[in-house]
Amino acid sequence: MKKILLSFLMVIPVWGFSQSFQVNLQGQKQTAMGGAGTGVAMDEASVFFNPGAVSFLKQNGVQGGVNGIMLKTAFSQTGSNLTEHNQNKLPTPFAAYAVFGSPENRLRFGIGVYTPFGGAMHWDPNWTGKYAVTSLDLQAIYIQPTLSLKISDNIGIGGGLVYSLGKVDLQRAIPITLNNGESSTAQLKGTSKDFGWNAGIYVKTLSGISIGLTHRSKVNATVKDGDANFNIPDALRSTFPTKFNATLPLPATSTLGFGFYPSEKTTIALDINWVQWHVYKDLSFDYDNNARIPDTHSPRNYKDAATFRLGIENKANSFLALRAGIGYALTPVNDGYVTPEVPDANRLLLSAGIGLKPSERFGVDFSFLYENVLARSGTNIETGLSGTFKTVAYIPGVALSYKF
């Protein structure tokens, strides 16, 4: 069992989307239910969804899951009859959790390793928007040890320290022509290590409805001395930087969730996320050599945005659970700020999944999430790139769990 879980942890390149570059694939049961799970004590993934609910889990357990994201984006420049597509990649974000401690005790322990932010967008190196971006690989893995305390039979609180490991690799073309007639290129690559936290409260009301309220803090992913690799004419090499510093704010997220239990076999979960995207004001790169190119400050000016998630689970029998969900995510990106690395717009989420329990302890959960990002037209105020983006995503996933 441990080996299987470890093998999931090894699947390192980890990327995806749900709202801009936020990823919401932190548990297969919850993903199959539209991504809702803050107001219910569903499983070990509560370490992420609501640390306050961890102390209400009936069993200890360990689980590991992975998703494959098939992201299909199309772009057409204003005035052109051509359609350009992003390249096929299969980012595989994972999430793994374990919950320990006696279920009879008030204090429980948990640990989670998950990927709340990331992106993998690759365009043809010679596409229309190449001077804006040709590829972005972005990933933040959060490692979160967690304590959860049941302060009464109806109220649990919990919190965890987040250690964030970030990686970024941004590539674009530069409008300086090499001797072979091709464009110069730049690659900015770096890693970050930062801290944050996650806390939540879980309440079982007398009416039978459960309520969760959580907050995951902002993390400033800070890249220091990242590598700035420029493929430029030799005559200009000494005037270009080799290192850069940058900070990407990973926004705080507050969530209010509800759990409804119309029957013993049926759970309905409703979540409202509020993501404080306003912290993403610009994407700035501070270079170590400004002889030819100045430090860049690309405006992003994101706004706070909400996501609404509704999911239902029906335990058909002791072997099989059926799940479905729907969600709607409002975009944090204002008109004029849509960029090809994150061509964001309001999006509709539809999900379904099944859970299988071949034995009392062992479980397998499958999910399938379909995201339909609405078509969005506009002109970026920084690059002047004008056109229409349309994205759909198909995201299957699987998780294995073991109760002990």
Place this chain on the structure above:
Amino acid sequence: MKSQYFYKSVLALAILGLASCKPSAESVNTVVPNKGNADFSRYIAVGNSLTSGYADGGLYLDGQKNSFPLMIAEQMKTVGGGSFSTAFFQDSQSDGSGYKYIAGFNADGTPKIADQNTHTAVRGQVTIPGFGNVTLFTKYTGDLNNYGVPGIKLAHITYAPYGNLNGFYERLLPGNAGTNNTKYLDFVTAKPFTFFSMWLGNNDILGYATGGGVGDVPTPKGDFAALYNLAVSTLKKGGTGGAGAKGVVATIPDVTATAYFRTVTLASILATVHASSGGAAVENIYIQPASGPARPATAADLFILPLGSAGLIGKADPKGPYGLSPYNPIENKYVLDKDEVAIVNDYVASYNATIRSVAAANDLAIMDANAMLKEYGSGKVVNGAVVSGAYITGNLFSLDGVHLTPMGYAITANGFINAINAKYGSSIPIVDVTKYRGVKFP
């Protein structure tokens, strides 16, 4: 086994997802190609060096392949346009007339410009009595849609012997050097066509300006108007055997706004002098204007690009160092003084007024190249690429400072396409400017 059934279903779903369903072209495309009320089945391009694809101080194969008429013709193919022939130099003679490239940079950052002429198409030289030497190029025979002839003025289009005076035109004509008597206007209208672009008139003022007001004279305004009317009325007939044609004409860019006149400036000359030994105290640069005595230059006087590499400024002389003494001023041929600038501006304004009124009277589309060059020359971000009139780094002007880079020609092509679409209700798709290069760096 029940579970097997589920595994298979999920696997099937996953495969379905992998294979599916990129967003459709209809979900993002805004343009459905449509010819509107024009007929693009045979398009011809009438014009000078800018039409031919001239760049980097020469006409060569790579420049020809990046001419704006060829780009337009490619896009017209989506709306019923036919094949489009250019008088390409052969691959073995791809240097054409020869052209300039950057061999390296000097310590002060200025470029070392060198000549590329190992595989030219030069076939000889002929002396035309009363005119002088004309360089001849390998003849082109075959279909022709791009009639761009480097150097041609509007004033030349009805001049029968012109084929003997311009090697680029001679190369397109069947007769041998010295024996030609085909007027350019007759040549371009010898076959039927349905659509034309005409961008003529630039050279009627360019020679005067680039020569610092020395040598060439501007075409008289009245002659320009008469010839422009003649050219348009002739082209509208659609050529011999044609049934009429629609078309687009373009205004003349303000040549004093090109990199040719904006790279070597009073400030840049003074900065170089101040940095030289013993030059720190120099306050004035002296020029010889067209009329009157030598005087200190002002920011309103423009210097031509070749002065920068001529190596003359400060050169010792018994009359005083070159350009630094009123007794040894910068020669008139290197300077377009402020009075000459005013003359150039006056002619360009008059020519453009003619072009606009003739286009309007004949119901033709008009591409305002003058406005376009001002817009991009002053700096504009195009799909993330900064384009400006800056020499070498601006991506707009080629190494000669007057003609455009492939990227500049792509921007020009889109200017024409937008003008055509606006006039004729057509939807010719635009060119992807980012696919075209700027000046090559070593």
